[in-house]
Amino acid sequence: MRIHVWCLSLAAVVGSGLSTGARAAETAKIGAALSMTGAAAVYGATQKAGIQLAVEEINRSGALKGVKLEALVEDDGSTKEQGINVYQRFINRDRVSAIIGPTLSTTATAADPIAQASRVPVLAISNTSPTGITDIGNYIWRVSLTEKQVIPGALRRAKAKLGFQTAAVLYGNDDVFTKAGYDVMKVALQEEGVKVLGTQTFAKTDRDYNAQLTALLAHKPDVLMLSALADNGSAIVIQARQLGYKGPIMGGNGLNSPAFVKNGGPAAEGALVGTSWNAVSTDPVNQRFIAAMKARGVSPDQFAAQAYTGVYVIAEAIKLAGYKAGREDIRAGFAKVKNLDTPLGRFSFTPSRDGQHEPALQQVKGGKFVILQ
Amino acid sequence: MIAALQELFLTYQSALGFVGINGLLALSVYATLSCGQLSLANAGFMAIGAFASALLTQHTALPFAAVLAVAALLPALVAVPLGLPVLRLRGVFLAIATIGFGEVVRLSFVNWDYTNGALGLVGIPQRTTLPVVYLLLAAAAFLFWRLRGSRFGYALEAIREDEAVARTLGIDSTAYKLGMFVLGAGLAGLAGALDAHLTFMVAPSGFGFGRVVEMLVYAVVGGITSFIGPVVGAAFLTLLPEVLRALGELLGMEAGPLRLFLNGAILLAVILFLPHGLASLPRLLRRWRERRKGAALAA
Amino acid sequence: MGQQIVNGLFLGSIYALFALGYTLVFGVLDILNLAHQAVFMLCAFLALTLVSVAHVHILLALPLATAAAGLVGVVVERAAFRPLRGRADSNVAGLISSLAVATIFESIALGLWGPDVSRFPLGTVPERQLHLGGAVVQELQLVIIGIAVVMVLGLTFLLQRTRLGRQIRAVAESGFAARVLGIDVDRVIALSFFISSALGGTAGVLFGLAFNSISPDVGRSVELKGLAVIIVGGMGSMPGAVIAGFGLGLVETFTVARFGSSYRDAVAFAVLFLVLLVRPRGLLGQAATRIA
Numbered sequence: 001m002r003i004h005v006w007c008l009s010l011a012a013v014v015g016s017g018l019s020t021g022a023r024a025a026e027t028a029k030i031g032a033a034l035s036m037t038g039a040a041a042v043y044g045a046t047q048k049a050g051i052q053l054a055v056e057e058i059n060r061s062g063a064l065k066g067v068k069l070e071a072l073v074e075d076d077g078s079t080k081e082q083g084i085n086v087y088q089r090f091i092n093r094d095r096v097s098a099i100i101g102p103t104l105s106t107t108a109t110a111a112d113p114i115a116q117a118s119r120v121p122v123l124a125i126s127n128t129s130p131t132g133i134t135d136i137g138n139y140i141w142r143v144s145l146t147e148k149q150v151i152p153g154a155l156r157r158a159k160a161k162l163g164f165q166t167a168a169v170l171y172g173n174d175d176v177f178t179k180a181g182y183d184v185m186k187v188a189l190q191e192e193g194v195k196v197l198g199t200q201t202f203a204k205t206d207r208d209y210n211a212q213l214t215a216l217l218a219h220k221p222d223v224l225m226l227s228a229l230a231d232n233g234s235a236i237v238i239q240a241r242q243l244g245y246k247g248p249i250m251g252g253n254g255l256n257s258p259a260f261v262k263n264g265g266p267a268a269e270g271a272l273v274g275t276s277w278n279a280v281s282t283d284p285v286n287q288r289f290i291a292a293m294k295a296r297g298v299s300p301d302q303f304a305a306q307a308y309t310g311v312y313v314i315a316e317a318i319k320l321a322g323y324k325a326g327r328e329d330i331r332a333g334f335a336k337v338k339n340l341d342t343p344l345g346r347f348s349f350t351p352s353r354d355g356q357h358e359p360a361l362q363q364v365k366g367g368k369f370v371i372l373q
Numbered sequence: 374m375i376a377a378l379q380e381l382f383l384t385y386q387s388a389l390g391f392v393g394i395n396g397l398l399a400l401s402v403y404a405t406l407s408c409g410q411l412s413l414a415n416a417g418f419m420a421i422g423a424f425a426s427a428l429l430t431q432h433t434a435l436p437f438a439a440v441l442a443v444a445a446l447l448p449a450l451v452a453v454p455l456g457l458p459v460l461r462l463r464g465v466f467l468a469i470a471t472i473g474f475g476e477v478v479r480l481s482f483v484n485w486d487y488t489n490g491a492l493g494l495v496g497i498p499q500r501t502t503l504p505v506v507y508l509l510l511a512a513a514a515f516l517f518w519r520l521r522g523s524r525f526g527y528a529l530e531a532i533r534e535d536e537a538v539a540r541t542l543g544i545d546s547t548a549y550k551l552g553m554f555v556l557g558a559g560l561a562g563l564a565g566a567l568d569a570h571l572t573f574m575v576a577p578s579g580f581g582f583g584r585v586v587e588m589l590v591y592a593v594v595g596g597i598t599s600f601i602g603p604v605v606g607a608a609f610l611t612l613l614p615e616v617l618r619a620l621g622e623l624l625g626m627e628a629g630p631l632r633l634f635l636n637g638a639i640l641l642a643v644i645l646f647l648p649h650g651l652a653s654l655p656r657l658l659r660r661w662r663e664r665r666k667g668a669a670l671a672a
Numbered sequence: 673m674g675q676q677i678v679n680g681l682f683l684g685s686i687y688a689l690f691a692l693g694y695t696l697v698f699g700v701l702d703i704l705n706l707a708h709q710a711v712f713m714l715c716a717f718l719a720l721t722l723v724s725v726a727h728v729h730i731l732l733a734l735p736l737a738t739a740a741a742g743l744v745g746v747v748v749e750r751a752a753f754r755p756l757r758g759r760a761d762s763n764v765a766g767l768i769s770s771l772a773v774a775t776i777f778e779s780i781a782l783g784l785w786g787p788d789v790s791r792f793p794l795g796t797v798p799e800r801q802l803h804l805g806g807a808v809v810q811e812l813q814l815v816i817i818g819i820a821v822v823m824v825l826g827l828t829f830l831l832q833r834t835r836l837g838r839q840i841r842a843v844a845e846s847g848f849a850a851r852v853l854g855i856d857v858d859r860v861i862a863l864s865f866f867i868s869s870a871l872g873g874t875a876g877v878l879f880g881l882a883f884n885s886i887s888p889d890v891g892r893s894v895e896l897k898g899l900a901v902i903i904v905g906g907m908g909s910m911p912g913a914v915i916a917g918f919g920l921g922l923v924e925t926f927t928v929a930r931f932g933s934s935y936r937d938a939v940a941f942a943v944l945f946l947v948l949l950v951r952p953r954g955l956l957g958q959a960a961t962r963i964a
Binding site: 037041044199200201202212230231 | 675676679680682683779782786787788789790791794801808810879882883884885887889890892893924925926928929932933934936937
Binding site for chain 2: 037081092109135
C-alpha cells in the first residue's frame, strides 16, 4: 500500500515536472514559502492573504504588460527541513522566478543559502534578524525592517513626548524576533540615557507573567519596555495592569497587530508601538490595501502589509527590468527599485539589500492604533 | 527522461539528506530501546554535537572528518556521568528524567550568548554530502547488524526481556545499558553535526521535546524488533510530508492543518494495527498470502 | 513578597488541576497520556465557543465543556489505549498512540479555530480586584484557586469513600486481581479516563479564563510542567500532585523573583531531575514496585 502511494506520487511529480517548461514565457511564478502549520502559522495565514490579494490586483490591472504573476503557496511547517524541501521544489521543479518568504528567520538562515547558490532571488517579508539573512548573498533581499531600523527612532520620539528616565524591560528570549528586538532596545535605551532598573525574560509558550512583572514593577519604573509578539504582548499588558501598573508600556514591531489590541482589550489602551507599518496612514495606497483586505474578511496586520508590499516590489522589479520576469531580471530589477509607493510608505532597498522606508510610532487609543507625531 | 530524473533528484536531494540523518537519529533511539530503556535524551545530545561541530567549523580549520569525530565523542563523554545515575530508573521515570535533561540542554543554549541564544549559529558552510550521510548510516547499520547474532546482542535482548533475570545470569546490565546509552549519544551527536552542515545553521529551537519525540516515533513506527525498522520508519516519516504535499497538489488540497491531521492519523494507524512497525509489513503480507492460499486449498 | 505568594499559588492551582488528571490515568493504567494536554486545549476552545458564539453563560459553559471533555477522554481511551492493552510494549506504544491523538486534536483545533490566539470576550467574568496587605488579587484568581481545591477534595472523597473510588484503586493496584474480584475493569478504566479528562478540561477552561490566551498549541507549555509535577508529587498520588503542583508554582515564581526568569524552567527540570535521582517515587508515591 505504501509502495503504491510512493509510485503514484513519483509519477505525478515527474509528470508535472515535464510540463513546467512550456508556460514560463508568459507567467512569472513566485514561490511563497509560508508557515501554514506549526509555531508560526498565525503569521503565515495573513501573509498568504496579502500575497494573493497583491497578485490578483496586479494581474487584473495588466500593469505588467502581458506578464502574469502566479503565486505558488507552500507550507514550510515552521521548520527548516520543510523550508528547505519547499525551496528545492520551487527552484528545481516549479522553476520559479523568485521566492517570497519564508516566515521565520530561522527557516531563512537554512533555506536562503540554497536559493543563493542556485541564483534564485529571495524576497524576505518577515525576517527581522539583523544578521544571517541578507548577508547570505546578493540574491537575498528584504522588505521587512529590522528592529534596528524601527526602535531607536521610536524610542527617541516616545521619550521626547513622555520624558521617562527609568525603564524595566521584559522580552522573549527564545524567539529570534523578540531577542533581536531586545538587543536593539538595550542599546537604544542606553543611548537615550534611560536607566534600566530590571530585565526579565519569558518563553514564547508562557502564558503567566505575573512573577516577572511583579519583580519588575517593584522597581517602580517610568516605562515598561516589551519585546514581545502580539500573543504574549496582549497577555502581558493585561497582567501588568491587573498588578496595578499604571505607567506607559512600549513595544516593538511584534505588538503591531490587531490581535494585540483585540486580545489586550482595555489593558492595551495607551500602549506605544514602534512599528514598520503605519496602519492608520492616510496614504491612498495604504487605505486601498486595508479596504481590499477587509473586503476579503481578513483583518490586515503588519505581516499582511509586508507580504502585499513584497509582491508589488517584485512586480516593480519586473517592470524596471523591461517587463522581463526571469530570475536575473528580477534581481537586477530589485537593485533599481526606488521610492515605490506601498502601504508601508515609500520603499527602497538599502545598499545591503535590506528594506528601507519611514517607520512609525503608534499608540493605542480607543481600541485603535493612532500615529504619534 | 534524463532531464526529468535529474530534476527529480535536485528537487529531493535535501529530503534524501534528511532521510539519512533521521535514520541515524532513529538508530540512536533504537540503541537504548534494544535493551528495553526508553531514553529521550537524544535531542540534547544532538544539540551538543551540532553546536560543537558548528563552532569548530567556524573557528578552526579542522577537516570535516575530525569535526564529525568530535561531534560524536563529545556527547558520548557527557553521556557517561549522566547515564550512571539516570539508568537506575525504570520505564517512564527514565523517560521523564531524560526529557528533563534535553530541556535543560536546550534552555542552556537559548541563554548562552556565545552561541547567539535563540538565533544560533548561521552561515555554516555546507560540508555534508549525500555520500557521507549514507556512508555513516551504513556504518551504523552494519554495527547493529553485527551486534545482532553476537553475545553482546543476546545480552541486550535478555536485558530487554527481563532485566532482573538477566542479572541473575551474570550479565552486567548496568554496563550494557550504559554502553548503548553512550552509543546512542554518539550517533545523535553525529547526526546533529551532519544536520548543521547540511542546513547551514543550528538553533536551539530545533532540539526541543518535539524533536526527540520525532526520533522515538521514527523508531517505533518502523519497528524495534530489529535495526532495519528505525531506518525504514525514518525514511517513511521524513518523506511523508513531501508525499502528502505532492498528493495534495494533485488533489488540489490546500496547505494547512489537513497534512498535520494525516500525519497523526497515519501514526495512530501504524501503532494500532502494526505493532511491530512498518518493517514487519513484508512478513505480515507473506503470512496473509499463505493463509489465503491455505484457505483456497481447503475450500 | 506577598504578591509573589499569590502569583505562585495561583499558577500552582492550574498546575495541580492539570496534574491530577495526568496522575490518575498513570496510576490506573501505567501510561503517560500525552493527549491530556490536547483535551485541555480542546475544552478551553469548546467553552470559548459556547460563550462567544452560543452566548451561554460561563457558569453553564464550564460544566458543559467539562462533561464534553470527559466524553472525549472516554473516546480516546477506547480508540487509542484499549487496543494496546495486552501488548508487551504497551507503555511505549501507549505513549506514541496518545501522541498521535494529540496531533490529530491539534490539527482539528487548527482547522476549526485557526492558529490565532483567542480570548474569552470581555465581561465573561467580572474583573474585580481585592487588595490583601499590599498584594493585588484578582477575584478570578481566588475563584480558580477555590475551584481547584474543591475538585481536589471532591476527587479525594470519590477515591476514598465511594465504591467507584475503591474499584479505581483496586484496578490501579492490579488490573488482573481486580478482574478476578469481579470488577468490571473496562468500565472502571473508562470512568477513570472520563474523570481525568474532565479534570484536564476544567484546568483548560480556567487557564483560558485566567490568562486570556487560548490557541491550538496552548497545551504544550503546560504538558512538560505537568510531567515535573506528577514526578515530584509521586506518580499515581493525588495529594502528591496537588502539593507538588502548588509547590512548583511557588518555586517557579520565587526563582523568577530572585534570579530572573531565564532560569525558571531550568529550575523546574533540575528539581525534577533531583527528585528522580534521589527519591524516584516522589513525595507521596508508592514505595513498592509494581509487579508487571
